[in-house]
Amino acid sequence: MLRAAVALFIRKGYDATSIDDIAKSLNVTKSAVYHHVSSKEQLLAEVLDEALDELDSAVDAATRGTGPASERLRDVVRRSVEVLVAHQSAVTLLLRVHGNSDTEVAALRRRRRIDRALASLVNEAVEEGALRADLDPDVLSRLLFGMVNSLVEWYRPNGEISADQLASTVAALAFDGLVRA
Amino acid sequence: MLRAAVALFIRKGYDATSIDDIAKSLNVTKSAVYHHVSSKEQLLAEVLDEALDELDSAVDAATRGTGPASERLRDVVRRSVEVLVAHQSAVTLLLRVHGNSDTEVAALRRRRRIDRALASLVNEAVEEGALRADLDPDVLSRLLFGMVNSLVEWYRPNGEISADQLASTVAALAFDGLVRA
DNA sequence: GTCTATAGGAAGATAGAC
DNA sequence: GTCTATCTTCCTATAGAC
Incomplete structure (x- = not known):
């Protein structure tokens, strides 16, 4: 989960990466991500x-x-x-x-x-x-x-x-x- | 105008800088900026x-x-x-x-x-x-x-x-x- | 050239069902 | 733990008056 986020932060930049991007890269929805972390x-x-x-x-x-x-x-x-x-x-x-x-x-x-x-x-x-x-x-x-x-x-x-x-x-x-x- | 934009792009990053940020730094509105450039x-x-x-x-x-x-x-x-x-x-x-x-x-x-x-x-x-x-x-x-x-x-x-x-x-x-x- | 107003969409984050 | 649905805010960009 952190790994997926970091990979995207590096590839696209932190600001250009949305929580939805992270969710999609894990094949889940935004809400699933927010269950694990409190904020971007x-x-x-x-x-x-x-x-x-x-x-x-x-x-x-x-x-x-x-x-x-x-x-x-x-x-x-x-x-x-x-x-x-x-x-x-x-x-x-x-x-x-x-x-x-x-x-x-x-x-x-x-x-x-x-x-x-x-x-x-x-x-x-x-x-x-x-x-x-x-x-x-x-x-x-x-x-x-x-x-x-x-x-x-x-x-x-x-x-x-x-x-x-x-x-x-x-x-x-x-x-x-x-x-x- | 370009100078103001560049200063902000550097300070905050391109993605984190909005057209409104650029406009405000010039004391004008977003529309005034869009009169001079077609896009960010x-x-x-x-x-x-x-x-x-x-x-x-x-x-x-x-x-x-x-x-x-x-x-x-x-x-x-x-x-x-x-x-x-x-x-x-x-x-x-x-x-x-x-x-x-x-x-x-x-x-x-x-x-x-x-x-x-x-x-x-x-x-x-x-x-x-x-x-x-x-x-x-x-x-x-x-x-x-x-x-x-x-x-x-x-x-x-x-x-x-x-x-x-x-x-x-x-x-x-x-x-x-x-x-x- | 600059304004107000607004369209249209994407973002962060939450509520509540399953 | 994950979903759908939604709130709210912010963003890019445009329309049209002055």
Whole structure:
């Protein structure tokens, strides 16, 4: 039921998906759907919480870690990729939220906290001397996780690339760049 | 009029924005809006065409160029950043399109052509030997332009960073990576 | 070019039977 | 748990006056 809703939210967008669409995709009527959920917004809230909980735990592990910031950044990049792959639907919806309802505003708030924690980590790694200091660390952070997040738009788990390979590719590109060493 | 519509499409999403929302933001009535445009979808089509025309021309320049592919790739990354900054609203909407109407499907088709051209360029640059060959070129292309495209979600032209600086930062990160040289 | 008024339909959500 | 029927609200779009 949640799965059917999420699939439609992703394919058509949350606003363009009606409860009737969800019902039809399950071969039942709207009323049957409303027996299981109290509102369309609640469906969205559940999915967004799934994504935020996973991202929170990935970021918390990196923030609480003891090693060098650059190593913790590498870890959180890898773990983020794994979360995006394992919870792709939920994260995809999270990344598309604009703030149109209380649910969405709350999700955006949680997301901003995560983004700030990641930016702090990048700043730390630059101050440590492990990362280049000639570029604005906040911009680097945005670009780095913009790249990571973008994979929800094209990655397909059934293809040739495993989550592990993908995480390695992302980390290699982000840390060492496109140019042949 | 188009500007007002686009601002709302971005803030609330296309589907969540009604013609009445657009009218109110201009202090007129719905009917006044319909005097200027034939439908809400037509408004979207105009904006998407603006974005696609600009991106097409950036990609065409790189595709038709004669120099090494790696240099043309560098150029198209820079030019893409400039296009995203100069036409941020239009590109933002393009990147959010799902294919819910004929207009959106047509836009997605044009966008896929562009993505394929960029992927070809990355492949060429790898074959040339200028870019690392240990990572899948198609994945690299997706990640690279995923990073580039992600900037529409946070870049603000009135801030401290100029489009030129941003283009340099993106190119530096993409080609040389985060790690201190 | 802008207005009021309204047509026509689709949406979220509920009531109550089975 | 699922149905039919319905309420209410909102939406796109048009007609016709000024």
